Amino acid sequence: xxxxxxTDSEMCTLQNACDTFLSAHRSEGFxxxxxxxxxxxxxxxxxxxxxxxxxxxxxxxxxLPYDMVPVRPDEYVHGEGQExxxxxxxxxxxxxxxxxxxxxxxxxxxxxxxxDITARFAPDVIGRRMIEALDxx
Numbered sequence: 001x002x003x004x005x006x007t008d009s010e011m012c013t014l015q016n017a018c019d020t021f022l023s024a025h026r027s028e029g030f031x032x033x034x035x036x037x038x039x040x041x042x043x044x045x046x047x048x049x050x051x052x053x054x055x056x057x058x059x060x061x062x063x064l065p066y067d068m069v070p071v072r073p074d075e076y077v078h079g080e081g082q083e084x085x086x087x088x089x090x091x092x093x094x095x096x097x098x099x100x101x102x103x104x105x106x107x108x109x110x111x112x113x114x115x116d117i118t119a120r121f122a123p124d125v126i127g128r129r130m131i132e133a134l135d136x137x
Contacts, residue, residue, distance in 0.1 A: 020099045021034060025049075026086060044061040049066055059112050068083045
């Protein structure tokens with residue numbers, strides 16, 4: 001477990017060294033680390049909740065089941081009255097075991113992840129979408 005902020009270079013080194021990226025999160029913004037690893041052809045396993053579900057599907061990754069739970073006092077800034085996902089522990093363990101035991105069989109997911117991220121989020125694709133959005137206004 002790494003519990004510190006990494007430089008961009010250190011993060012790239014870590015992403016390149018891994019086979020699988022796990023994000024058993026309660027809430028996620030866009031999920032940049034997940035998307036970056038998927039673009040590299042890494043197996044992505046993440047909670048099936050929040051921003052990452054904009055690009056993670058059952059055909060390109062492993063989405064973890066979860067229960068919605070209240071954010072407890074002092075657990076998150078301005079979290080009063082809100083809920084977030086609590087990934088199911090056994091599903092996390094099962095997904096990690098499967099990713100190790102059946103790694104060669106994950107190639108379909110890994111290859112689809114690379115294709116999907118490239119098709120939707122490559123710089124030229126995003127650039128065209130931004131130009132189209134600006135032209136509309």
